[in-house]
Amino acid sequence: MTLQLGDTVPDFTQDSSEGEISFHSWAGDSWVVLFSHPADYTPVCTTELGEVSRRKADFEARNVKVIALSVDDAESHKGWICDINETQNTTVNYPILADVDKKVSTLYGMIHPNANASLTVRSVFVIDPQKKLRLTITYPPATGRNFDEIIRVIDALQLTDNYQVATPVNWTDGDDCVVVPTIPTEEAKQKFPKGVTEVKPYLRMTPQPNK
Structure with missing residues (x-):
């Protein structure tokens, strides 16, 4: 399934660094930024997860919850989080989905076989409180995401909604x-x-x- 703008995003239940998450229930009445990573202990993603933890208050001010995804398990995530906290001088304060069976990756089209058949691409999904997909951005492995831009787009979406x-x-x-x-x-x-x-x-x- 290819998710397109305006689609209702799939619900799922999956383990995470903070325990089991039922996605639609977890999202509640908030906007959501879901962003994926190829694997734990990857350098570019380490910087990104640190930046998102530093910017969590900016997301919360916009009624946005953030949640990451990697195909490694929750125990691996917890070790990686220690590294992120140490190297990025922050405290990861949001869940990382443990998508070992690639259930979420498949539902959301994060596996791009021509890039890598076994790892997720680095996608960003912005989802509104009605669970509608409002933005997707897919980055290549060597290019770090710009979270200033992601926040800018959320500001624009919320402005144009109102x-x-x-x-x-x-x-x-x-x-x-x-x-x-x-x-x-x-x-x-x-x-x-x-x-x-x-x-x-x-x-x-x-x-x-x-x-």
Whole structure:
């Protein structure tokens, strides 16, 4: 099965570094970032898991839970976590799924045979509280993930869910937004009292509504 944007993500029950997790129940009413790793004790991933633990408060401020995945078992994860805490000067404070049987990897399409038939690729899934898939990013083995970008996209998704705006190129929190094409300009001027600038009839900008 190939997961596509807007799909309801599969539920599963799997062991983790923090015990058994039933995914939909664990996610609850939160957004979720699920990110996968080829194996434990891999160098790039060690830096990534450390960064996510340091940024956990940033995710929590956005009602986001984070959960990692590796195909090694929970005991292996616990040893790796010790290394991550030591080398990255942090404390891993979220679960790592132990996907030994590759059940979750298969459900979420993390096995790419042309890359490696036995290991997961390094994917990121952003899932909303309705369990809908909102973003996927897949990285090659040698390129570390950019969690500033992942947080930026979550900000954009949450903004566009609550207001009838889109985010332009290189948008970051606080920048001007695009008025969606379905709103006529006169209606937009009422809806966005901070102002609407019409660059072209199809390109209208407005200050970020929730700032």
